[in-house]
Amino acid sequence: MGYSRGQLIEMLTMAAELEHMLCCSYLFAAFSTKRSGADFAGDGDPTPRDLEHASLVIEWTQTVSFVARQEMEHLGLVNNLLVAIGGVPHFRQPNFPFCEKHFQMPITLEPLSLETIERFIHFEKPEDLTLRPLPLIANQVGDPASPSPLVFTSFGMLYRSIRWTIENFPGGDAALFIGPPQGQVDGAQLNIDFPRLGELGGVYGITLFPITDTASAVRAIDLIIEQGEGGGLEPLRPPGDPETGLDAEADHYDRFLAIRAQMQKLADAGDGFAPAHNLLHNPVLYVEKAPPGANRVSAEPARKVMDLFNAAYETTLRLLTQLYSGANFDAQEAAALRYAAFFPMMTMVIRPLGEILVTLPARDPDDGTRAGPSFETYTSLGVVSDLASARIVLQELFDEMAGKCRRLSTAGIHPRLGYVAESLALIAARYRNMTAPRGD
Amino acid sequence: MLILSYEGWYQCRLATDPDPTDEPWGITGGTFAGPGEPPLDRKIRLNDPVALRFPFTEAEFGVTVRQVARRRLSDNGAPTDTPLPDHPLVGARLSFLEDAMYHQRNNIIVEGLNSPIDPFHIRIRTPDGRICISRRDEWDITRPGLTINDVFMDPALTAHRKQEMEIKSPRLVEITGITDYTEFWQDRRAALAAELENHEPGSVAHAGLSKRIRFIDETRNDIGTRVTARQFLGLLSTYTVPINGAARIEDPDNRLGGRIGTSQDWPMVFWMGSYDVDTLCGYMKGTLDLPFYVSGSPSAPRGTAGPG
Numbered sequence: 024m025g026y027s028r029g030q031l032i033e034m035l036t037m038a039a040e041l042e043h044m045l046c047c048s049y050l051f052a053a054f055s056t057k058r059s060g061a062d063f064a065g066d067g068d069p070t071p072r073d074l075e076h077a078s079l080v081i082e083w084t085q086t087v088s089f090v091a092r093q094e095m096e097h098l099g100l101v102n103n104l105l106v107a108i109g110g111v112p113h114f115r116q117p118n119f120p121f122c123e124k125h126f127q128m129p130i131t132l133e134p135l136s137l138e139t140i141e142r143f144i145h146f147e148k149p150e151d152l153t154l155r156p157l158p159l160i161a162n163q164v165g166d167p168a169s170p171s172p173l174v175f176t177s178f179g180m181l182y183r184s185i186r187w188t189i190e191n192f193p194g195g196d197a198a199l200f201i202g203p204p205q206g207q208v209d210g211a212q213l214n215i216d217f218p219r220l221g222e223l224g225g226v227y228g229i230t231l232f233p234i235t236d237t238a239s240a241v242r243a244i245d246l247i248i249e250q251g252e253g254g255g256l257e258p259l260r261p262p263g264d265p266e267t268g269l270d271a272e273a274d275h276y277d278r279f280l281a282i283r284a285q286m287q288k289l290a291d292a293g294d295g296f297a298p299a300h301n302l303l304h305n306p307v308l309y310v311e312k313a314p315p316g317a318n319r320v321s322a323e324p325a326r327k328v329m330d331l332f333n334a335a336y337e338t339t340l341r342l343l344t345q346l347y348s349g350a351n352f353d354a355q356e357a358a359a360l361r362y363a364a365f366f367p368m369m370t371m372v373i374r375p376l377g378e379i380l381v382t383l384p385a386r387d388p389d390d391g392t393r394a395g396p397s398f399e400t401y402t403s404l405g406v407v408s409d410l411a412s413a414r415i416v417l418q419e420l421f422d423e424m425a426g427k428c429r430r431l432s433t434a435g436i437h438p439r440l441g442y443v444a445e446s447l448a449l450i451a452a453r454y455r456n457m458t459a460p461r462g463d
Numbered sequence: 464m465l466i467l468s469y470e471g472w473y474q475c476r477l478a479t480d481p482d483p484t485d486e487p488w489g490i491t492g493g494t495f496a497g498p499g500e501p502p503l504d505r506k507i508r509l510n511d512p513v514a515l516r517f518p519f520t521e522a523e524f525g526v527t528v529r530q531v532a533r534r535r536l537s538d539n540g541a542p543t544d545t546p547l548p549d550h551p552l553v554g555a556r557l558s559f560l561e562d563a564m565y566h567q568r569n570n571i572i573v574e575g576l577n578s579p580i581d582p583f584h585i586r587i588r589t590p591d592g593r594i595c596i597s598r599r600d601e602w603d604i605t606r607p608g609l610t611i612n613d614v615f616m617d618p619a620l621t622a623h624r625k626q627e628m629e630i631k632s633p634r635l636v637e638i639t640g641i642t643d644y645t646e647f648w649q650d651r652r653a654a655l656a657a658e659l660e661n662h663e664p665g666s667v668a669h670a671g672l673s674k675r676i677r678f679i680d681e682t683r684n685d686i687g688t689r690v691t692a693r694q695f696l697g698l699l700s701t702y703t704v705p706i707n708g709a710a711r712i713e714d715p716d717n718r719l720g721g722r723i724g725t726s727q728d729w730p731m732v733f734w735m736g737s738y739d740v741d742t743l744c745g746y747m748k749g750t751l752d753l754p755f756y757v758s759g760s761p762s763a764p765r766g767t768a769g770p771g
Contacts, residue, residue, distance in 0.1 A: 058488045060498070074498035075670045081490055082677070088491045092481070214575065227481055366570040370481050442485045449571050449612060456616050 028199070029170040031188045032110040034157070037173055038181055039101045039113040044121055044130045045146060046094035047398045052143075053087040054377040055134035055299040055395060056080050062300075076289070080298045083135065083282050087143075089228055090275045093250050095369075096229040099208055100243040102347050104185075106206035107234040108199055111406070112347035114340040118399050120305045120316045126176065129316070132306065132395060134299035134381075137290060140283045147276040149252040150179030157184040179252055186244045189237055196236045205357070206349025207233045212357075213365055252276050302395045303385040308333065312401065318385075324436045325383040325394035331427055332376040332396045335447075338420045339368045340404050345413055348406040356410065359457035363421070363450055371446040372424075379437045414458045421451035464534040465723075465755045466544055467587065469557050470638075470748035471526035472519065473735070474512040477505040477743075480569045493695075493740045497674055499667035505564040507580065509747065510556045516742045517658050517672070526747050528555045528587065534752075551594055551718045552587065560584040560597060572615045576628050576698065581611040583624065583704060585731065585751070594718055596753075598729055599708035600624070607708060625703040632699035635737045638746050644696055651741060652679045675741055695745075699736030702749075706731055717758065724754030 060069025063076045102112045121130040126146060133139050157180070160172050175181045192199045210231045234240050252274055273281075289296040303318045308329050310319035320326055342364035346357065377396040385394040407413035425447040432440035478484060479492035487502030489495030496503050500514040509526040512519075531550035534542050547553075565578035573579065586597035602609045602620045614620040641647045655676050662669040705728035712723050733749020 053490075058490075059502075071498070071665055071667050071670060074667055078498050078670060078674050081488055081495065082674075084490050092491075362570065362574075366480065367568070370569045371483050371571060375483050375485070439485065445612065446568055446571055449568065449615070453571065453616060 027188060027192055028108060031108060031185065031192075032105065033170040033173060034181060034185050034188070035101050035105045035108075035110060036113045038178075038185065039098055039105065040116050041130075041178065041181075042094050042097040042101060043114065043116045044119075046091050046098065047116070047119070048130050048132060049087050049091035049094060049143065050374075050377065051132040051395055051398075052135040052139050052299070053084050053091060054374070055302050055381050056084045057298060057300060058084075076296065076298075079285065079289075080135075083286070083298065086278050086282060087135065090143075090278060093228055093275070096231060097247045097250070099229075099231050100234070100247060102343075103207040103209075103231070103234045104240055104243060106202045106347055106349055107240070109201045112206070112344050114344050114347075115400065115404050116398075118307070118313055118317070119397065120314055122314060122316065131304065131316070132397065133304045134302040134395075136297070136299060137283065137286055140279055140286060144276065144279045144283065146178070147251050147274070147279060148177065149276060150177045150183075155184065156187050157181070179248060182244050182248050186241055189240050189244075192237075200234070200236055200240075203349035204233065204235070205352065206347050208346060208361070209233050212361060250274055300381050300393045301391055302381055303392045305397075306385060306395045307397045308399060309401075313399075320385045320394045320397075322384045322387040322389070322394070324434070325380060325385055327431055327434075328376060328380055328383060328436065328440075329394060329397055331424065331431065332373065332380060333399050334420070334424050334427070335368060335372045335376060336396075336398055337400050337402065337404070338417070338424065339364055339373065340400065341417065341420070342368070344404050344406055345417075350406070350408070350410060352410065355457065355461070356414075359454055362457060363417075363454050367446065367450045372443055372450070375439055375443050379439055379443075382437065418451070418455055418458070421447065421454055425451045465550075465552075465753040466532045466534050467528050467552060467751045467753065468530040468532070468749075469526055469528045469587075469733075469751070470746070471509070472524050472744050473526055473747050474508045474515065474524070474744050475505065475565065475738070476500075476503045476513065477565065478503050479740070484568050494743060495674070495678070497671040499671060507559050507563045507565065509558050511558075512744075516675075516744075518654055519742055519744060524744070526557045528552050528557070533755075551589060555587045555589045555594065558586045558588070560586050560599075566611045572611060576700075577626050578700070579611050579615075579621070579624060579626065580702065583706070584708075585706065587751070593714070593716060595713040596711070596723065598706045598710040598725070600704050600706040601708040604707050623705070623707075625701075627701045629699040629701070629736075630694065631697040632736060634734070635697060635699050635746070638748070639696075639737045641696055641737070644694075647696065648679055652676060655679070679741065695738040695740060697736075698738065699734050701732070701734045704731045705729070719755075721755055721757040724756060727754050729753055 057063055057080055058077060060074040060077045063069065063073040069077075098114075102114070104110075106112060119130070119132045128142055128145050130146075131142075133142075158174050160174050163171050173181075175184070189199065208231055210229070213231065215227055215229055215231070230246060232239065232243070234243055286298065303320060305313075305317045306320045306329070307313040307317040308320065308326060310317055320329060342360050346360040346364060352360070373396075380394045380396050383394050385392045407416055425444065428440060428444035428447050432444040476496065477494065478486035478489050479494050482490055482492035484505065486492070487496065489503055494503065497514075497516070504513075510524075512521070512524055515521065515524060531547045531552050532544040533547055534544050536542055559580070561582045561584045563580050563582055563584065566572055566581050567578045583600040584597065585600075586595065588595040599607075600623075601607045602611075602614045602623055609620075636642055655672050659669060659672045659676070662672065707728045710723075710725040710729075712725070730752045731749065733747055735745055735747045738745035
């Protein structure tokens with residue numbers, strides 16, 4: 024039994040890591056895009072064609088962002104599963120580029136292009152629908168007591184093995200689902216549930232629910248598979264659009280195919296159409312610690328904003344790790360963690376900083392390439408078991424980021440930094456207020 | 464007391480979540496700046512719209528005073544309103560000054576659907592500009608100039624501007640006639656498609672209308688992000704603001720025939736609703752109570768005017 028649980032935890036941990044990496048890869052591509060007619064016009068006034076290009080690229084950006092959001096949902100569901108079966112929440116990921124050969128293709132941070140979309144299509148490609156355990160690694164110990172390394176070549180294969188292992192777990196639900204319920208996050212807590220057709224997606228295309236038994240676990244896995252590569256939940260899907268062939272809840276694979284078709288058409292027109300800024304691929308602050316293939320950003324303004332971005336990203340991961348830890352928070356404590364982690368940090372700090380970075384020169388002297396968010400982390404992101412200490416650690420991080428962003432906003436680097444600085448200061452103040460000791 | 468009743472369509476070109484609130488183009492939320500339009504700016508425009516979208520025309524846009532009434536209290540305290548159809552403020556235009564915006568910052572300041580308006584500085588001006596009345600509301604009259612960012616965690620101060628939300632409000636149906644959101648979007652799509660025929664392919668107008676049609680098509684099943692945005696059609700938000708700050712009244716010709724008091728609050732109660740994510744416009748309706756002293760009235764303060 025120990026082997027099954029251990030192997031399941033390892034598979035889910037790997038799934039969390041891969042979902043997380045894909046999410047960052049998609050976010051990078053979404054941040055990288057040109058947004059206005061002026062971005063396409065160069066030095067002159069935008070033509071109607073430039074405006075149309077901008078409009079189309081914004082729609083692609085919306086699609087890639089939507090998929091990234093659903094990868095976050097997958098990460099959330101996988102962590103609910105991890106906590107439910109006695110694992111620990113996993114919000115770490117290796118720094119980019121990630122070159123292990125699970126998919127015969129590295130996961131990278133690159134701007135939106137035909138090549139990037141091809142890679143995204145590869146990641147989301149539908150696979151064999153058979154439910155079965157992962158194949159054994161060569162030279163496996165007979166009847167092992169410890170989990171062995173994982174062998175898989177697609178998300179579909181990994182998730183179908185997870186589902187098989189859950190459904191065949193010795194002892195059934197009572198034996199498998201042993202984790203604390205307060206360690207899970209659901210849509211009701213985030214106020215994103217909305218009654219609607221079937222069960223696919225709440226508000227923002229995200230459906231999060233607690234995992235308490237095999238049925239809810241299988242529902243989560245099927246949802247992840249369905250959103251990624253399609254299949255499985257066909258009867259719940261609303262009717263499709265006869266013109267594009269896309270249904271309203273098209274899976275990631277079909278969405279990326281549609282973008283590729285449109286992008287290919289524009290590329291074939293041969294007028295040098297490029298949907299994204301000219302970004303450094305796999306940008307990093309600390310190339311000494313980075314995997315091969317990473318590229319150092321040397322221009323100081325971009326480095327400072329990257330540093331702030333990484334601080335915001337790491338703080339968000341800390342908030343999530345703490346929230347999913349299953350600690351005995353009171354309702355106010357959990358609300359404070361949820362408050363900061365989701366909308367405020369993700370949409371008002373991380374995203375704007377990412378979008379600012381793709382407009383800043385990457386190198387000094389400026390060679391025309393632009394920087395981008397690196398999503399680097401160099402800490403363990405462990406759970407802080409003492410709640411009072413955790414509050415202090417998180418408050419320090421908020422205050423420090425707010426101060427740094429305020430100073431950067433006055434340095435003339437980018438006009439949008441002032442608004443981000445205000446948001447950070449307000450988040451810091453509200454977090455302090457929400458976690459302040461309360462008298463009875 | 465003068466009771467000003469006003470209503471009309473207003474515009475707010477704002478990004479909606481999960482876009483950050485300062486998003487200029489509209490990427491992931493329910494609204495966007497179309498081809499050739501300026502970036503989204505979040506300003507609440509009660510008149511003088513920017514890049515007004517079809518099917519709206521300038522003529523049918525704008526929040527204006529539709530009725531002025533004089534309120535008198537009977538001996539038992541019951542109010543009696545007498546309409547003044549020829550009052551010079553009938554037809555006056557309302558504006559929010561100082562670039563008023565809805566403030567939410569994606570749950571940083573307030574959670575859910577509440578959206579405080581700040582700064583709150585109202586102006587009523589006749590079309591010829593000869594009468595202009597404005598007054599600023601302060602979160603804390605003892606500390607003028609505080610912003611929502613200064614007060615959002617202090618319930619004692621934020622209570623000053625009350626906001627209540629209604630979902631699927633029947634009051635909106637009275638104005639818009641919209642009871643079936645799906646039908647509304649089908650009709651809008653048909654209207655946009657017909658309008659598209661009037662513009663050359665390759666033109667900016669054509670690109671803008673095409674994008675709006677694609678957006679409706681893409682969201683026709685009310686999924687995900689768009690579902691809340693579409694529900695804005697039936698969402699009504701009532702604001703109650705006892706305007707308390709510095710007032711300015713310009714009436715050089717004494718067309719008002721008296722004096723507006725500024726030592727008391729000016730109670731303003733209004734709702735904003737039926738926000739249409741396609742046109743970026745919504746409807747506003749409400750009243751503003753102005754203490755008024757008729758010139759020459761024997762009971763006027765300082766011997767110059769009496770309660771109107």
